[in-house]
Amino acid sequence: ADISTTLAGVKLPNLLFNASGVCCQTEADLKLMVESESGSLITKSATYEQRDGNPSPRYNPLPGGIGSINSMGLPNEGYEYYLNYAKNYDYSSKKPLFISLSGLSLADNVKMCEAFVAADLPCVLEINYSCPNVPGKPQMGYDFEAMEHSLSVLAPIINKPFGIKLPPYFDIAHFDQAAAVFNKFDNLAFVTCINSVGNGLAIDFETEEALIKPKDGFGGLGGLMILNTALANVNAFHRRLPGKQIIGVGGVVSGKEAFLHVLAGASAVQIGTTLKEEGPAVFARVAKELSDIMIAKGYKTLEDFRGKVKTL
Numbered sequence: 001a002d003i004s005t006t007l008a009g010v011k012l013p014n015l016l017f018n019a020s021g022v023c024c025q026t027e028a029d030l031k032l033m034v035e036s037e038s039g040s041l042i043t044k045s046a047t048y049e050q051r052d053g054n055p056s057p058r059y060n061p062l063p064g065g066i067g068s069i070n071s072m073g074l075p076n077e078g079y080e081y082y083l084n085y086a087k088n089y090d091y092s093s094k095k096p097l098f099i100s101l102s103g104l105s106l107a108d109n110v111k112m113c114e115a116f117v118a119a120d121l122p123c124v125l126e127i128n129y130s131c132p133n134v135p136g137k138p139q140m141g142y143d144f145e146a147m148e149h150s151l152s153v154l155a156p157i158i159n160k161p162f163g164i165k166l167p168p169y170f171d172i173a174h175f176d177q178a179a180a181v182f183n184k185f186d187n188l189a190f191v192t193c194i195n196s197v198g199n200g201l202a203i204d205f206e207t208e209e210a211l212i213k214p215k216d217g218f219g220g221l222g223g224l225m226i227l228n229t230a231l232a233n234v235n236a237f238h239r240r241l242p243g244k245q246i247i248g249v250g251g252v253v254s255g256k257e258a259f260l261h262v263l264a265g266a267s268a269v270q271i272g273t274t275l276k277e278e279g280p281a282v283f284a285r286v287a288k289e290l291s292d293i294m295i296a297k298g299y300k301t302l303e304d305f306r307g308k309v310k311t312l
């Protein structure tokens with residue numbers, strides 16, 4: 001079956017790629033993504049300066065395949081590394097390149113966006129709004145006023161289709177408020193839902209220890225356990241953002257969850273925890289599983305069922 005898609009005006013040979021943060025920090029990581037059966041690839045969220053990130057252990061899978069917890073602390077090579085990668089990328093290849101930016105301040109995001117715009121490259125920007133805000137205030141994605149102000153500055157600078165990575169929302173009023181902000185920006189072409197579910201705590205029963213070192217063991221949750229929250233966020237914004245697209249991410253362990261993300265409204269699907277645990281071979285597996293599901297159900301393309309979840 002045809003699992004290709006178009007996102008922000010660029011064609012992806014298939015709808016699957018990595019979630020920013022997984023298999024994408026170094027050129028060696030990104031080479032694995034280019035060589036994989038993914039339809040695209042996105043870089044680790046870049047900050048203005050290089051960052052080592054938090055002390056390890058800072059990522060851990062959870063027992064029983066239910067998911068993962070991480071508090072990486074934005075380790076990355078600094079934005080110029082990814083700008084250079086984007087300058088050298090082979091855009092004649094079938095795979096479009098996405099770049100994630102996560103400035104620690106609006107000023108940093110402005111400087112990074114201006115540098116990418118000046119380079120005038122075909123890559124697509126995804127701004128990470130799970131990025132920190134002023135200390136003591138909630139993350140940007142949960143500060144609607146700050147997020148609107150940030151977008152009012154960045155959207156005109158970027159001046160072409162771009163997207164934003166969002167934390168999960170859990171309140172209908174928040175879906176409404178967030179969508180009201182996003183609908184103000186015509187070149188905000190897509191939203192990527194969801195980032196990890198923030199500040200979970202994983203404890204080892206035997207040792208009675210937290211699984212990760214940073215933040216007293218508090219970290220973002222990913223994997224199968226966040227699937228239903230992810231599907232809700234994908235569908236909530238699919239319903240509320242006419243003319244915009246949704247990238248679905250969260251809980252994709254097989255073709256079945258990728259299918260559900262498209263049914264909820266996703267135009268592309270990213271994989272995080274399962275990619276971290278299984279490696280880049282996951283893309284060939286999930287692509288085949290999704291294609292087989294579509295054939296079994298009589299669907300030829302993603303448009304045949306995108307957003308067509310039935311309510312009772």
Ligand SMILES: CC(C)(C)CCc1c(C(=O)O)[nH]c(=O)[nH]c1=O
Nearest residue numbers: 071072073074130131132196220
């Ligand atoms: C959580 C932040 C460090 C503020 C942003 C980077 C990030 C991280 C990270 O680098 O810890 N982990 C996630 O699951 N999602 C993210 O967006």
